[in-house]
């Protein structure tokens with residue numbers, strides 16, 4: 001994975017980029033955990049600058065920096081982070097000004113005058129290379145074997161922290177989805193209950209009496225056939241004959257909707 005061809009392939013490898021996206025770390029607010037790791041890398045290597053770098057397809061984004069205020073990302077020119085992230089083990093440039101891998105790099109030729117560069121790759125549990133933990137100095141340096149090893153451990157810590165962060169994000173999302181689902185289910189249940197209440201109310205509001213109610217003091221034993229209502233709010237059931245009489249003789253009387261009497265029927269007619 002350390003040749004130039006592998007590097008450019010690795011930069012844009014869709015599976016690797018999907019892994020980078022999965023952690024939703026790019027452009028996320030600074031994480032105190034990564035600041036601590038950057039500070040530890042600087043202290044470990046005795047350098048004024050350290051970074052936790054995530055390598056995107058076309059940029060190296062800094063999840064945390066120590067001693068590099070105001071710089072949030074750099075390009076993917078070969079030689080530094082954009083090469084180091086796909087190296088096997090740690091990647092060290094003791095003097096960048098004379099190292100053929102880096103002497104043309106803008107951070108080496110430019111104002112920063114980078115000379116020393118040491119990085120360990122951040123590798124996910126499923127083997128994707130996300131970036132590096134890097135220590136940088138403007139003067140040449142050497143690292144001991146122990147420093148190499150511990151720099152690797154710091155990169156492993158970044159990978160572990162990213163997994164924890166992802167698990168937390170996933171849990172929060174799952175909980176929110178469950179809550180939204182419960183709210184929707186409750187709303188649907190409430191709507192159904194409301195409809196059933198309305199249906200039940202309609203039934204109880206429209207009981208049909210057995211006999212005609214329009215027989216006056218003498219009463220009428222004929223079966224109730226139709227419901228009559230008037231615009232003042234009264235309603236009654238009558239046999240066919242009494243209903244006909246009432247419609248002919250009483251003003252503002254009309255055959256009502258069976259469910260509605262009186263004023264309601266008048267307004268709904």
Ligand SMILES: [Zn+2]
Pocket residue numbers: 212213214215220221222238239240241242
């Ligand atoms: Zn009658």
